Amino acid sequence: MSEPTRGPGDAGDDTRGDLAPALELHGVNKVYPPPTTVTALADIDLVVDAAETVAITGASGAGKSTLLSILGTLDRPTSGMVRIAGTDTSAMADPQLSAVRATRLGFVFQQFYLLEHLSVLDNVATGLLYRGVPAGVRRERAAEVLRQVGLAERMRHRAGQLSGGERQRVAIARAIVGRPAVLLADEPTGNLDSATGTEITQLLAGLADDRTTVVLITHNADVAAAMGRQIHLRDGRIVEDSHPYPAGRDRVR
Template sequence: MSYVVELAAVSKSYPPPTPVEALVDVSLRIGTGETVAITGPSGSGKSTLLNILGTLEAPTSGQVTIDGIDASSLGDDSLSALRANRIGFVFQQFHLLRHLSILDNVATGLLYRGGSTKERRAAARDALDRVGLAGRSGHRPAQLSGGEQQRAAIARAIVGSPSIVLADEPTGNLDSVSGDLVMELLRGLAGLHTTVVVITHDALVASAMHRRVALRDGRIVDDSAAA
């Protein structure tokens, strides 16, 4: 199996005045096309792990490899390029720009890659079609339901065909029907060889993923892949 994510003995500490050992000696390998739920109580280190997987934070120690690239050795510009080309993000809050159409919101996912506006919009149309929103591309976010806005956010995350999609509580603001549809879309990415990692408190969301990794006090305490 080829691995999209490899963490080797990763720890993350935050200094005083509120010192915290957020992650402690975390080693984790996630393969191409896997769907993984990261679970655990509040304060277990889930958000810190997501930020490190997304190269938004650097570990205090240990090595982070994303799609074969040692992220721990990269400077800011190279990390930005890594995120732009290989990582898609989906959050509980949709973070759609109110003044832009859904089409142009999705196209913003390609801004750091360059290319013409025409090319970015064409890719955005394809991504919106994949999430069932082709007919809503000209609407503003306020004209869409919460479930539709989250599907648009997924389209923005996948518009550049990333190797990995990181989703932080993606169904947290949705009703059960909309949440089920969002999870179906995320699971479907595995068939396109995209790795999906979901941070969740929801046992039903976690059970929908192929693999579950549990954190407690910054450490991995269970991994269904090892069962």
């Protein structure tokens, strides 16, 4: 099997997946084996174009986290095909999946997972630690994205000195410092007050202007409404999709 092609942000590659959808799932099923034997996802067909912003909603147990894990190649489907920026990941070995995650995907979680004793700048620079980027370049890119998320004045502070909203901005900066094609976020406003959550939602929605696709899980109706597309899951199936067929795109099957 050939190695995965270079992703956005790799040296000499400034593409954003213009010729292929950012994400494709076709006939995806996820069944957890006994003793539970739970069908978490059933017959999922989903295509997300570059620079879309998508909210995934549904009750607890609807399959949202499982879907996000499969989109992020953190879990494998029981059956079906998964493409990331045109690359079929379904039969990839673990090292190849790790390469896809490192070069094409960024992750933001409800918990911030920052290194409290490090500066904000160094926390963001760790997002490039395993990509062979020289230390000086890592810090330059980290400073650039911190300015993008509105933390230019805080980059020398330690992460432990920041507010909750500032910490989430740092987490977002760390996720996008590698210039991923797709940013996946799991309840990114869940630990924030409503005003700060609105700020973070606006920041995430604005990332699409830089050709980054944003897919997030949320229970918050206001957060979902701020995304360009809303997908609702029930019992592991997509039961509502506000924009299933974006205009001008021929679906690759």
